[in-house]
Amino acid sequence: MNMVTAVSWVRNLFHDCIVKSCDASLLLDSASGIISEKTSERSFGMRNFKYVNTIKAAVEAACPLTVSCADIVALSARDGLAILGGPSFEIKTGRKDSKQSYLADVKDSIPNHNDSMSLVLDRFQSIGIDVEGAVAILGAHSVGRVHCINLVHRLYPTVDPTLNPAYAEYLKGRCPTANPDPEAVLYARNDRETPMILDNYYYKNLLKNKGLLIIDQQLTSDPRTLPYVEKMAVDNGYFHQQLSRALILLSENNPLIADQGEIRKDCRYVNK
Numbered sequence: 001m002n003m004v005t006a007v008s009w010v011r012n013l014f015h016d017c018i019v020k021s022c023d024a025s026l027l028l029d030s031a032s033g034i035i036s037e038k039t040s041e042r043s044f045g046m047r048n049f050k051y052v053n054t055i056k057a058a059v060e061a062a063c064p065l066t067v068s069c070a071d072i073v074a075l076s077a078r079d080g081l082a083i084l085g086g087p088s089f090e091i092k093t094g095r096k097d098s099k100q101s102y103l104a105d106v107k108d109s110i111p112n113h114n115d116s117m118s119l120v121l122d123r124f125q126s127i128g129i130d131v132e133g134a135v136a137i138l139g140a141h142s143v144g145r146v147h148c149i150n151l152v153h154r155l156y157p158t159v160d161p162t163l164n165p166a167y168a169e170y171l172k173g174r175c176p177t178a179n180p181d182p183e184a185v186l187y188a189r190n191d192r193e194t195p196m197i198l199d200n201y202y203y204k205n206l207l208k209n210k211g212l213l214i215i216d217q218q219l220t221s222d223p224r225t226l227p228y229v230e231k232m233a234v235d236n237g238y239f240h241q242q243l244s245r246a247l248i249l250l251s252e253n254n255p256l257i258a259d260q261g262e263i264r265k266d267c268r269y270v271n272k
């Protein structure tokens with residue numbers, strides 16, 4: 001199992017479940033009147049969807065039309081977290097898959113990297129995740145990467161004063177120009193200390209002004225969130241416990257009931 005795939009599974013859970021429901025709406029490809037949520041600019045950098053199809057094909061071969069794509073999203077995120085050294089927890093099953101995609105809702109549901117903390121806290125609150133849970137769930141940024149396109153505005157023309165100057169120099173090395181070529185795949189690791197471990201280095205970094213996205217660093221400048229950052233930075237067990245709680249809430253967001261959904265044969269298309 002590739003660790004990078006595990007990282008993708010964790011991000012899939014957020015991008016699916018916060019848009020309407022944990023219903024695999026994210027996984028639909030553009031086809032027959034559907035425009036994929038994957039085409040949203042919020043989905044920038046998402047990768048490894050092909051492995052969800054591999055899992056689905058194996059599950060269908062063993063037990064047809066029984067395990068939804070939405071359950072695969074939830075269970076693969078759970079397993080991805082454990083593989084990355086994050087918390088282990090039980091997750092409910094029985095989710096149904098959506099019969100449509102919600103591209104038009106993606107931008108309202110998933111905040112932008114430079115939105116205000118109030119907007120982000122409101123978004124999480126609307127799916128039942130409180131401030132403590134919101135601080136923990138952003139700790140998913142303890143793994144993975146950010147492309148330069150999402151960073152350069154903090155480096156050029158002047159360095160964002162909330163960014164650690166030595167770290168800014170390092171990031172300039174990763175992202176040498178103000179206008180990164182979108183084809184060049186320039187990026188920085190989310191957490192330079194333990195890039196592939198889902199641990200509390202994310203919070204230790206924030207306290208040293210080494211947050212990568214504006215939204216990450218704002219956790220230390222907002223008096224509502226700072227106390228939780230400080231506590232998570234010194235207590236990985238507490239971080240994992242809050243992260244589990246928040247991810248379970250996310251994974252149970254607004255489930256489809258009765259015939260609102262189906263069990264897709266192929267996660268990329270609604271059933272014929």
Ligand code: HEM
Pocket residue numbers: 007008010011013014044045046047110111112113114120137138140141143144145146147148150213215
């Ligand atoms: C306010 C909320 C959030 C915002 C604005 C946000 C934004 C972003 C951005 C801009 C990236 C970098 C994309 C790229 O340049 O390739 C990213 C990466 C990532 N995000 Fe978030 N995110 C948020 C919350 C979350 C949550 C709640 C999770 C999971 C529970 C999550 C998981 C990840 C992961 C794992 C990556 C790394 C992906 C990879 O390396 O392939 N994010 N996020």
Ligand SMILES: [Ca+2]
Pocket residue numbers: 015016017018019020021022023024025026
């Ligand atoms: Ca969804």
Ligand SMILES: [Ca+2]
Pocket residue numbers: 142143191193194195196197198199200201202
């Ligand atoms: Ca880490």
